[in-house]
Amino acid sequence: MPFNKYFVSALSAFIIWGFFSLALKPLATYPSLDILFFRVFIATLFLLVITFFFRRHTLVEAKRTFMSFTLRKRKRTLLITVTGGFLLILNWFLFIYAINHVSLQSASFAYIICPILTTVLAFIILKERIDFWQWIAVALCVVSCVILSYGNFKDLIYSIVIALSFGFYLISQRRNNDFDKFLILTIQMLIASLVLLPFYPSYGGLVPTDFIFYALLLVIVIVFTIVPLFLNLYALKGLNSSTVGILMYTNPLIHFFLAIFYFKENVSVSQVISYTLIAISIVVFNITSLTNLNDKRRKKVVIK
Template sequence: MPPPAARNSEARRGVLMAGGSFLLWGLLPFYWKQLQAVPATELICHRMVWSLFFLLAVLAAQGTLRGLAAAFASPRLVALNTLASLLLAANWLTYVWGVNHDRIIETSLGYFLSPLCYVALGRVLLRERLRSLQWVAIILATLGVALLLLRLDHAPWIAFLLAGTWSFYGILKKKSALGSLQGLTVETLLLFPFAAAWLLWLAARDGGVFGHAAASLHVLAIGSGLVTAVPLLMFAWGAQRLRFTTIGLLQYLGPTLQFLIGLLVYHEPLGAPQLRAFVFIWAGLLLYTADGFLAGRARQPAPDASF
């Protein structure tokens, strides 16, 4: 094992990389707002197409392109990755649509709910046992959602879709033998023919961004591949060097930034019923995080690293 000083240095770099990835994810509303004139379906197609080229280039540079063949080794793996790709596409589409229709606060709610939904699905689908604090956290989040349903004039369907698709996607990823980078590449590869066909169909009808919009929109559309893949690469690098509890704390940076951007920058309304619901959900998240921290400390009573 490396000496404690080296492990501390690696952990600090891990915090910078993983924290940077959540920071970038939290700032993404600024990026998608620049493309607000482009339909969300077209944006997601651009995101799929250009991120695939970038991901394939990274895998080629790493010499790991051959590892993609494992995803197509059996019908079960193909079905698993196809379902994961559909959930990912639904999540991306819902998120971009929500941001560009002035629902950033609601998108942040979806990602605040995701960890608790993930725990609940783990209990129902994977028969994982929940600790007492996890039960309390889920109950508080449920009360928060109930307040939203009772007091608002519409169900927060964007938040529900984001939390649901992301949580089920996480469950499928637990069953996948592929790493995060290879898994995303396979999922994007499965969606690529449909995304490319849609963009070509738009071009044939003299529609779409390319050839019909300012040069800046062309650059931003192509850049959607980078803003998809770069945070993931940063997260994968950082996660390998951090404890699970540290990652659990850092993951709330993204939705917190989204919430603040929606509230303070784009001045989206936040009524008293929404605020009370958020308080219940945040309280649940605090308990969930505390439970993860205490469980991690119990498993590692004498850690060497500072993070």
């Protein structure tokens, strides 16, 4: 896997998500469900406006493609797309709750486990090849997780649920490559809104009136929702799930540094060791890619 636009897209998505807490933490006084409701509803409205007013041709093309499928493939496509919407909702709610009501580091821990689970799930379900160095990287990640989870078994269980929700999302969307990724994202957000809408009257709080709430929410919707989700889906067109999964480690690494240097959370020696192992594992996982890239560059030089 050479470093290409798909690799850059995946890496950019997780770097953006790594700074999500900067916009989310100031909203800690608001209920997690309210943040989720408004995030999904506003994002869906944005996407629908863009799709119907500026990208109608993609709808026509998607309809033509969908109608050309067999009945079995239509059902499979619908199932994958709908499941993706449900998994996003579950993942977002649990993540927001962890950030605002547990700790930033507990939320980060979920995304430390997630790449390992995603890599293993891709190996089992999608039969994706994992070479020797990539298995070494996975082993390093497992060791780091064991160190981090010591004495925090309850948080570990909670983090596994968050990790599995996003891991299965990546796995499912790897097989959803027949349609425009922006359109898929729009459909999944619409599904998410339809799922949440019946719950809003009963579980939604008072409509916020503070300007800061809507200003930060707008940033969350555009910068931390639409852009990285689209980049992530786009990356899955050209990368396997295990590679995208391991790149996810940039997310908790950024969370970790923000927790130390910005939010001033206490950090133990074991956490420093664990995150160092994670940083090493990212490099190890991509050793083959780096080697292939250097070989290609050398061949180009020889040809010239």
